[in-house]
Amino acid sequence: MPRPTVNKMGKRFGMLLVISKVAGKGRTKWNCQCDCGNTAIVNDDRLGKKTNSCRCLVRANLEAAIRTRIKHGHCRKGKLTPEYISWRGAIQRCTNEKSREWEHYGGRGIKVCEHWRNSFEQFLKDMGARPDGLTLDRRDNDKGYLCPLCFPPRGNCHWVTCSDQLKNQRHEFFHDKRSKRMTNWLMNQSREYRHERAVSAARARWGN
Numbered sequence: 001m002p003r004p005t006v007n008k009m010g011k012r013f014g015m016l017l018v019i020s021k022v023a024g025k026g027r028t029k030w031n032c033q034c035d036c037g038n039t040a041i042v043n044d045d046r047l048g049k050k051t052n053s054c055r056c057l058v059r060a061n062l063e064a065a066i067r068t069r070i071k072h073g074h075c076r077k078g079k080l081t082p083e084y085i086s087w088r089g090a091i092q093r094c095t096n097e098k099s100r101e102w103e104h105y106g107g108r109g110i111k112v113c114e115h116w117r118n119s120f121e122q123f124l125k126d127m128g129a130r131p132d133g134l135t136l137d138r139r140d141n142d143k144g145y146l147c148p149l150c151f152p153p154r155g156n157c158h159w160v161t162c163s164d165q166l167k168n169q170r171h172e173f174f175h176d177k178r179s180k181r182m183t184n185w186l187m188n189q190s191r192e193y194r195h196e197r198a199v200s201a202a203r204a205r206w207g208n
Contacts, residue, residue: 005044014052016042086136087116087123090145111144113151122147126155134159137168 005028008018015035022029028044032054040054080088093105094112104110116123126147130136137160138145146156160168 008044008047013048015057016040016047016052016054018047082130083124083127084120086130087120090136091117094144109144113144113146113149115147115149116145127157127159130159134161135165137165139168141168 008030009021011018013032016032017034018030019033019039020031022031022041029041030044030047032040032042032047034040034054034056036054036056038054038056040051042051091112092099093101094110095106095117096102097106099106111117116126127136136145136157138156139154139158140156143151143156148155150156
C-alpha cells in the first residue's frame with residue numbers, strides 16, 4: 001500500500017514555493033512558484049531533493065562556468081591548455097577517491113591549497129605558463145600543492161622535466177613492492193608529459 005502524500009502546500013523548497021497540487025491520477029505533482037518569477041510543475045519525489053528551482057539555477061551555474069572558462073581562455077571548445085591539464089590533474093589526484101593515483105596523493109593527505117583549488121587564474125598567475133616538455137612537481141613530496149601564500153616565499157610547486165620529477169619520488173614507497181608496480185607508478189607520474197607528446201605528435205601528423 002503506497003504511503004499517503006504529505007501536504008506541501010505553502011512550503012518552500014530552495015527557490016520554489018508550492019502554490020497548488022496538480023489534479024489528476026498517477027504520480028503526485030505540485031505547481032511551484034520560483035523566485036525568478038517562473039512557474040514549474042515538479043514531481044513530489046523530486047521536490048526539495050533533486051529539484052530546487054525551475055531550472056533557472058542550473059542555467060545560471062552553467063553560464064557562470066562558461067564565463068569562467070572563456071575568461072581565462074584555457075578551456076575553450078573542448079581544447080585544454082597544458083597549464084589547465086596540470087591544474088585539473090592535481091585537483092583530481094587529491095580529491096577523487098576513484099583516481100588511480102589517489103593512494104599516493106589525497107589518500108595520504110596531499111591537498112591542493114584553497115587559493116589554487118578555487119581559482120585556475122590564481123594558479124596560472126603563480127606558476128606562469130608551462131614550458132614545453134615540463135610537468136608540475138612538488139618541491140617537498142610530503143606537502144601539498146601549495147601557492148606562495150601558503151608556503152612562502154616560492155610555494156611548493158615548480159615546472160620540471162620528467163627525469164627530475166622521478167628523481168624527486170618517494171623511494172621509501174617502493175620498499176617491499178614488486179618492480180612491476182613500481183614501473184606502472186613511474187609511468188603514471190609522467191602521464192601528463194606523455195599525453196602532451198602524444199597530442200603534439202597527432203597534431204603534427206594531421207597538420208592541426
